[in-house]
Amino acid sequence: MEVDKKQKMSVPGFADIEDEENQNLPKPNKSSKKSGGFQSFGLTHNVLKGVLKRGYKVPTPIQRKTIPLVLEGRDVVAMARTGSGKTACFLIPMLEKLKQRIAKTGARALILTPTRELALQTLKFIKDLGKFMDLQAAVILGGDSMDEQFAAIHGNPDIIVATPGRFLHVCIEMDLKLTSISYVVFDEADRLFEMGLEEQLSEIASKLPDSRQTVLFSATLPKVLVEFAKAGLSDPVLIRLDVETKIPKELELFYINVRHEERLASLLVLLKSLIDLEQQTIIFAATKHHVEYIHMVLEKVGIPNSYIYSNLDPSARKIHTAKFAAGKVKVLVVTDVAARGIDIPMLDNVINYNFPMKPKLFVHRVGRCARAGRSGKAYSLVGPDEYAHLLDLHLFLGTTVSLCTLQNKEGNLGIIPQHLLEDQQSYLINLHETYSDLVNSRKVSENGYQQYLRTRPVASTESNKKVKYIPFRSCTIHPLFRSSGESIEEERQEIIDKMKHYRPHGTIFEIVGKTKSEEYKTMKTKRALHKDKIVEHHVKKEEKLSELKISGQKHTNTLADSSQNDIDEAFHDVVLPKKRKIEDLYKKNVKKPKRDENYIPYSSSDKHTEDGLAVNKFQNEAMDAQLDIVGDSSEMMRMSKQMKKWDRKKKRMVGVESKTAGKIRTESGAWIPKTYKSDRYSQWKEKTKADENNDYEDEEDGNQSFNKGPSAGLRTHWARHNEKVKQKQRKSELKTTDEILKARKIAAKNKRNNMRRGKKGKRKSRK
Incomplete structure (x- = not known):
């Protein structure tokens, strides 16, 4: 009865972890071995x-x-x-x-x-x-x-x-x-x-x-x-438990703004300048071609590494994973095949060479480190074509984008100093001029990236709208690369940023032209005409930026109630963590009007969380579905004819059933029928005599007797003797190399003897 009471108390929620640990602390009358740990489970x-x-x-x-x-x-x-x-x-x-x-x-x-x-x-x-x-x-x-x-x-x-x-x-x-x-x-x-x-x-x-x-x-x-x-x-x-903290608190996230052509140079800067090569690091790339290319470059640079992707041979994947887990190499380059479930206890860093296409994929990529209470760091390289996916991630996590600018130098999205990038870029150019295989591998990876972009899911509409108002180009040096020894370089970078972001108040006609010229007067008249619209545009832009602005806080996550009705129908007992008060990060300065209790919003409060957790979206599947009555090309018309055949009994054309109807797709991608049975298993049973050996069991160790020989289950001496004689008389289908060589020698010897006998017979007939 006490166990049931404890269980009922823990169903709606449980107390603080500290209180629970205090309950499990050793009491004075009991030994310390049976408290607070796995001993309390009664194993x-x-x-x-x-x-x-x-x-x-x-x-x-x-x-x-x-x-x-x-x-x-x-x-x-x-x-x-x-x-x-x-x-x-x-x-x-x-x-x-x-x-x-x-x-x-x-x-x-x-x-x-x-x-x-x-x-x-x-x-x-x-x-x-x-x-x-x-x-x-x-x-x-x-x-x-x-x-x-x-x-x-x-x-x-x-x-x-x-x-x-x-x-x-x-x-x-x-x-x-x-x-x-x-x-x-x-x-x-x-x-x-x-x-x-x-x-x-x-x-x-x-x-x-x-x-x-x-x-x-x-x-x-x-x-x-x-x-x-x-x-x-x-x-x-x-x-x-811990569903509101989608990312561990011990994990530090850093986002680096890069251009596409400088992505590999940025990776080398991270590995050489920031990350200790004695620490274990995983690099996630988009395709297997990127993995091979990065692996070749790192080998030429002198950074030992191993790699994993889906098409790699299973034994090779096992060997490469073991090398990294054992610490023989400190860098592992992988695709998303290793993003889930792989547990490397001492992993310190994760680098997203290509930003993940889905927020949930990001969570599981960076979740490889900072496990079981350990600290970790995750570095993400973000290009211009990935800004919208970055916003999707922040919507999923419940945070906002924090840019490193001249006003806010403590953001988490910044750039790498130009002199570091130029050093690595020139080094890569020399490498590609020396090794021709790197040039070929780079071309293959670029072609693979173009194909990857075609199949990559599009970011949400809301993120694509917000990207237009965020000044990603105004990013300055990331705090990771700021140090007291490079104050001159920082001042130089700040001057370059000010020059780059300077926008004159007048056009070229107003600055260069004379005050009495016709061009100058025309532009002044035009500016005065649209003055209100210009001011309105700047105010609207400032409002959008204020909505997206953040004060440099660490990521504080929010958890909305997601699909509560479905969960209530499926589960009667739910164990939840203690409820915590979470600040609303999207609170605007303008007070929102109070809604009536019957008000139905356009989108649910858990929209972004559900989009991130969704496996199959109805919108995407509906977009792919179509009904073609008549093909709009010769190929489509030919395909529609091929999908029908003439039925002699019905005297008309009937549709052909799908090739995948009543079939199941195996892990290799092949479609097999549900009732499919080949002769592979029966051939194996015939070869190993599994049916004969599976009927009895050795009484001494409890193992099946087909591992002990053909006569293990026969009780009498003569029965076992006769079975051995029969086994000797049977010709084995499989022969060892020694038996094959011996048979060849005997055949060659018989052939020589037959030739000698034939020659002797001819000589006697002549005589």
């Missing part, structure tokens, strides 16, 4: 030993709230920012529930992740936390050998870590029933839906038993995910 000895061995001492807020509910058997949807320890939230209860290995029943836990890197990382966590437990885990990833995955599943592992595409493919090939699975985890669930894996997830969920326990973890909570939780989870508990 078994082996699980607790593995947790402490891993280095966990005090649970994070999300772990405090999630682990007890999962141990009770409740379905949980947990939402917290990146780096808050979500992985341990589902692994520790999973190990506590499985306890020990049971080889006969098959897999009992399933963990689905969006990327192979995150799956391998989760497998490593399982091995570390379950170090003192007799549990077996298998990983099912796209790009690996399916034969090895068939063998791994035949070994009846307790835990399966998989990506949805390949796991569904293996399930269809092997006709797996998945009836033994009692614990399912959807890790980074919002990313799974963003990757277009909704069909695969629904198909896998339909194969799972209804009595399963489902745990869903995500950094954000889009509406698609709420609908999935309503359909696939039974009475789930929603836990929303």
Whole structure:
């Protein structure tokens, strides 16, 4: 009854973290080992030993709230920012529930992740936390050998870590029933839906038993995910912690205004002037061509680095990630394939070489550092074509743009001193003149960037309107590059900025022309005629700038109530953090008129948050949808004819069904039918004799006997002897290199003997 009361008190909200920690402090009568940490969860000895061995001492807020509910058997949807320890939230209860290995029943836990890197990382966590437990885990990833995955599943592992595409493919090939699975985890669930894996997830969920326990973890909570939780989870508990702080407080954000042709030079200035090369740094680029180009340039400059992108070979990706994680190289150049789920504990810096296209992508990029209470820095290079996306980010975070100007020198968006850029730019020109491969790689990256711009989502209409009123060209030197030793350079830059931003009050006719000339009189008359409009324009411009102006504060985030009706319908129990008073950053000097209670605004208060969290937008899908009755080109008319065929029974043209109807897209991008089964699995069973060896089990160690040999399950001596004789008589389909060489030697020897016999026979016939 006491546990239920505590749970009911924690459903609407929970007290301050300090109060909770004070409750967990050791009492005088008890030892200090059983207070405040993971000992209070009542874990078994082996699980607790593995947790402490891993280095966990005090649970994070999300772990405090999630682990007890999962141990009770409740379905949980947990939402917290990146780096808050979500992985341990589902692994520790999973190990506590499985306890020990049971080889006969098959897999009992399933963990689905969006990327192979995150799956391998989760497998490593399982091995570390379950170090003192007799549990077996298998990983099912796209790009690996399916034969090895068939063998791994035949070994009846307790835990399966998989990506949805390949796991569904293996399930269809092997006709797996998945009836033994009692614990399912959807890790980074919002990313799974963003990757277009909704069909695969629904198909896998339909194969799972209804009595399963489902745990869903995500950094954000889009509406698609709420609908999935309503359909696939039974009475789930929603836990929303730290959602108002989309970015950790320990993370410092810096924005640098650059021109497109000076972007690479700006990156070298950051790596050489600001960032300590002994610290670990991740550089995010737009395309794989940019990754290869940056990698080649950094190698020529003398900065050791590794790189990752989607089309890279899986083994190479694993090697490059391991080199960076082990500290052999300090710089890692990646695309957005590594923006989610990769946990590098000692990461210090993140550089956005190309500004991300979506605010949520920015959050997960910079979320790779400043994890678990550590500090970190994020540098973003922003070009003229990315200003609107920068405003989208600030609308999503609830902040405003802060420019470094002559009046406000403490902003967070500034430029790099010109002399630093010129030094690196001249160095890059010499490099490209020396190495021709750099020139070719630069051309490929520029072509790739043009294609990237065509597919990049357009920023919001509101941001595109505001960009026109923000004086990005008035940016001065960023505070990062100001120092006492460069006062002369700062004064020089200020003079250049004043010259650059100087605008004369009169036109060339008024300044150069004589006062009695006709041109001078005409311009004066025209100026007097439009004087009111000119003043109105300047006042309007000042008002727009005052709305966007900021006083140099650190980013203070706001959280609006997002889709509350949907959440109330899906979740009866919601665990929320303590409510905090957040200042309104968009408060205008002019008092807003009070609205009537029946007033309906044009846009909802959570518009920007929902746009940032959205997976599929109706507006974008509706724009792509069209109905062509008659093609407007010869190609379209030909395509419309090809989409129909003559039906002999109906005596008319009928439409051809879509090629993707009744099919599921695998992780490799191929479309396979839901009932598709090739001969691949049957060939593997025939080759390994898995059916014969899978019927019996060795009683000594509990492992299946197909790993012990063909005669392991036969009871009598003569039965085993006869089976061995039969196996010797069978010709093996696979031969080793020694057997092949031996067979060739015997064949060559027989051929020589036959030739000798033939020659002797001819000689005898002549005689």
